[in-house]
Amino acid sequence: xxxxxxxxxxxxxxxxxxxxxxxxxxxxxxxxxxxxxxxxxxxxxxxxxxxxxxxxxxxxxxxxxxxxxxxxxxxxxxxxxxxxxxxxxxxxxxxxxxxxxxxxxxxxxxxxxxxxxxxxxxxxxxxxxxxxxxxxxxxxxxxxxxxxxxxxxxxxxxxxxxxxxxxxxxxxxxxxxxxxxxxxxxxxxxxxxxxxxxxxxxxxxxxxxxxxxxxxxxx
Amino acid sequence: xxxxxxxxxxxxxxxxxxxxxxxxxxxxxxxxxxxxxxxxxxxxxxxxxxxxxxxxxxxxxxxxxxxxxxxxxxxxxxxxxxxxxxxxxxxxxxxxxxxxxxxxxxxxxxxxxxxxxxxxxxxxxxxxxxxxxxxxxxxxxxxxxxxxxxxxxxxxxxxxxxxxxxxxxxxxxxxxxxxxxxxxxxxxxxxxxxxxxxxxxxxxxxxxxxxxxxxxxx
Amino acid sequence: xxxxxxxxxxxxxxxxxxxxxxxxxxxxxxxxxxxxxxxxxxxxxxxxxxxxxxxxxxxxxxxxxxxxxxxxxxxxxxxxxxxxxxxxxxxxxxxxxxxxxxxxxxxxxxxxxxxxxxxxxxxxxxxxxxxxxxxxxxxxxxxxxxxxxxxxxxxxxxxxxxxxxxxxxxxxxxxxxxxxxxx
Numbered sequence: 001x002x003x004x005x006x007x008x009x010x011x012x013x014x015x016x017x018x019x020x021x022x023x024x025x026x027x028x029x030x031x032x033x034x035x036x037x038x039x040x041x042x043x044x045x046x047x048x049x050x051x052x053x054x055x056x057x058x059x060x061x062x063x064x065x066x067x068x069x070x071x072x073x074x075x076x077x078x079x080x081x082x083x084x085x086x087x088x089x090x091x092x093x094x095x096x097x098x099x100x101x102x103x104x105x106x107x108x109x110x111x112x113x114x115x116x117x118x119x120x121x122x123x124x125x126x127x128x129x130x131x132x133x134x135x136x137x138x139x140x141x142x143x144x145x146x147x148x149x150x151x152x153x154x155x156x157x158x159x160x161x162x163x164x165x166x167x168x169x170x171x172x173x174x175x176x177x178x179x180x181x182x183x184x185x186x187x188x189x190x191x192x193x194x195x196x197x198x199x200x201x202x203x204x205x206x207x208x209x210x211x212x213x214x215x216x217x218x219x
Numbered sequence: 220x221x222x223x224x225x226x227x228x229x230x231x232x233x234x235x236x237x238x239x240x241x242x243x244x245x246x247x248x249x250x251x252x253x254x255x256x257x258x259x260x261x262x263x264x265x266x267x268x269x270x271x272x273x274x275x276x277x278x279x280x281x282x283x284x285x286x287x288x289x290x291x292x293x294x295x296x297x298x299x300x301x302x303x304x305x306x307x308x309x310x311x312x313x314x315x316x317x318x319x320x321x322x323x324x325x326x327x328x329x330x331x332x333x334x335x336x337x338x339x340x341x342x343x344x345x346x347x348x349x350x351x352x353x354x355x356x357x358x359x360x361x362x363x364x365x366x367x368x369x370x371x372x373x374x375x376x377x378x379x380x381x382x383x384x385x386x387x388x389x390x391x392x393x394x395x396x397x398x399x400x401x402x403x404x405x406x407x408x409x410x411x412x413x414x415x416x417x418x419x420x421x422x423x424x425x426x427x428x429x430x431x432x433x434x435x436x437x
Numbered sequence: 438x439x440x441x442x443x444x445x446x447x448x449x450x451x452x453x454x455x456x457x458x459x460x461x462x463x464x465x466x467x468x469x470x471x472x473x474x475x476x477x478x479x480x481x482x483x484x485x486x487x488x489x490x491x492x493x494x495x496x497x498x499x500x501x502x503x504x505x506x507x508x509x510x511x512x513x514x515x516x517x518x519x520x521x522x523x524x525x526x527x528x529x530x531x532x533x534x535x536x537x538x539x540x541x542x543x544x545x546x547x548x549x550x551x552x553x554x555x556x557x558x559x560x561x562x563x564x565x566x567x568x569x570x571x572x573x574x575x576x577x578x579x580x581x582x583x584x585x586x587x588x589x590x591x592x593x594x595x596x597x598x599x600x601x602x603x604x605x606x607x608x609x610x611x612x613x614x615x616x617x618x619x620x
Contacts, residue, residue, distance in 0.1 A: 004609070004610035004613065005606075005609050005610060005613060007606075010605075010606045010609055013609055014580075014587070014602070014605070033609070033613070035558070036558075036562065036612060036613065036616055037581055037609075037612075039555065039558035039559045039561070039562045040559070040562055040566075040581050040582060041478075041559050041562075041563065041582075042474075042582050042584075043474075044470075044473070044474050045470075045473040045474040045476075045477040045478075045483055045486060046470060046473065047469060047470060047473045047483070047486070047487045047490060048487060051465075051469050051487060051490070051491055052462065052465050052466055052469060054491055055465045055469075055491055055494045055495055055498075056459075056461070056462050056465065058495045059458065059461055059465075059495060059498045060458065062495070062498065062499055063458040063498075145278060147271055147275075150274055150278075151274050151275045151277075151278035151279070152278065153278060177318075177319075177322075177351055179275075189279060194391075194395065195391075196355045196356075196358035196359045196387065196391070197358055198322065198325055198326055198354075198358045199325055199326075200275065200279075200289075201272060201276075201289035201290075201292060201293060202275075202276060202279060202281045202285060202286070202289055203285075204279075206275075208322075208354075208355055208358060210351060210355065210384075210387075388527065389527075392527065392530065392570060392571070393570050393572060395570070396569065396570030396572075396573060396611070397570075397607055397610075397611055398570070398604070398607060402600070402603060402604070402607075405600050406572050406596075406600065406604065409594065409595050409596040409597070409600065
């Protein structure tokens with residue numbers, strides 16, 4: 001990560017200073033910064049003429065229903081299909097793109113691909129698919145252990161994705177709050193770098209994941 | 220009669236803990252944890268987290284002394300969380316509230332802050348949910364005071380329980396983008412959220428505003 | 438607003454709330470393009486922006502009773518759209534899908550006065566913008582695409598000027614780094 005722009009250059013970008021206001025030694029940086037921001041596309045965007053009709057068609061439907069149904073942002077037909085596949089709502093590192101690498105992996109593979117053994121153990125009804133990803137290029141074996149599998153090192157191994165050094169698995173987790181950590185080569189416990197971390201009481205950190213079914217908030 | 224029923228429950232609970240720990244931890248640890256669990260049950264504390272912690276320690280091959288100390292420390296935190304929940308107005312706090320409170324304490328919240336959060340929780344904000352969210356925010360690095368402000372602010376604004384649940388994800392995403400937890404929490408207090416906006420700010424349409432461009436335009 | 442003969446936003450909102458559903462079309466027509474650029478820039482493509490505007494207009498109808506000041510429908514609609522864009526960004530992050538980076542979001546090739554170098558830089562900047570957080574992108578688009586002052590952005594969104602500047606300044610730094618990769 002580079003040093004970033006000088007604060008005066010940032011004021012220049014904000015429009016609070018002009019290039020002439022900058023000290024001589026900052027002018028080059030200032031000009032570079034202006035070129036960067038100046039490259040932004042400001043052309044206006046025109047939407048399809050059919051939009052009015054589409055909106056009004058839905059509005060008429062909604063107006064006609066006796067009880068206004070609860071609005072879900074993503075209640076388009078494609079998302080109904082995803083809901084049937086138990087779309088998870090997860091707010092912990094499991095699906096975070098903080099690692100950057102996780103994004104790479106998830107873009108290539110379908111998100112909710114269950115590992116058969118774990119799903120069978122999971123129990124389908126109150127479970128939600130959660131994806132665990134770890135970047136560990138030097139590892140020979142990676143597993144995830146946590147409150148959902150009694151911290152069993154052998155219950156949930158991760159699979160390596162090609163030679164990228166990325167390991168992953170998808171588990172069906174029961175709704176609720178869970179703590180977990182990755183186990184590398186059977187003995188090194190590693191918290192998920194992108195998840196909220198909590199002291200495990202033993203000198204290390206566990207990661208936290210809370211799983212809810214969409215619409216339900218039992219934790 | 221009640222005392223007899225209770226003591227039976229304690230013994231059964233302790234036996235159950237023992238059975239689950241058998242083979243996962245050395246016998247001395249099993250015995251010690253059984254005692255701690257029985258004592259906790261007698262005081263009305265949830266025992267499941269204690270058993271879980273012992274199983275975790277066994278899996279992590281933590282030395283016996285350290286493991287027992289950690290379980291004992293957790294029991295103390297559960298007791299502290301129970302007191303805090305009671306001080307916040309819950310006569311008999313449920314297990315999930317106590318566990319959430321204990322997580323919050325682990326993550327750095329003070330007992331008084333746990334009480335405050337419990338006190339502030341009202342329909343549709345479940346106390347257990349509120350504590351879970353606060354504990355996770357604190358675990359993400361948001362300072363305790365700011366965590367409490369953020370959660371309480373959201374409830375005061377009448378945002379949905381879904382928005383509350385979404386707070387840690389929002390903060391985490393911004394931290395991933397390079398903001399500090401403090402900045403991310405401040406952003407979450409003002410921006411984002413899935414719920415409908417309640418207040419319309421003073422609106423100035425973009426086309427009617429004098430553009431404020433930097434001086435580079437030719 | 439309020440040209441002779443045209444109903445004001447407040448009047449139309451009240452009419453719709455009174456049961457004249459069809460009059461909502463006036464507001465749809467009035468605002469369909471107003472925030473199109475903002476939505477398209479937030480989500481990376483015209484199509485995604487159009488989806489967002491469409492959803493926001495429908496949702497504004499659904500929640501019209503919550504619009505506390507009918508005269509300020511436009512600002513209220515903007516917040517609904519903004520929330521919708523944030524939600525969409527977060528959803529795509531969870532799914533691991535990057536923003537749509539299709540060329541219809543970047544008009545570089547059509548600009549008669551643009552040099553090849555400027556087009557390249559514009560494309561690189563669009564790609565870099567995709568890697569900002571939704572909140573950073575939001576303040577960047579409002580300030581540098583829509584041309585609003587910090588005070589105006591603060592008034593619309595409820596954020597403080599200080600926190601907006603902090604966010605923007607961090608975005609400047611990130612863009613500088615990202616542009617090095619993408620150029």
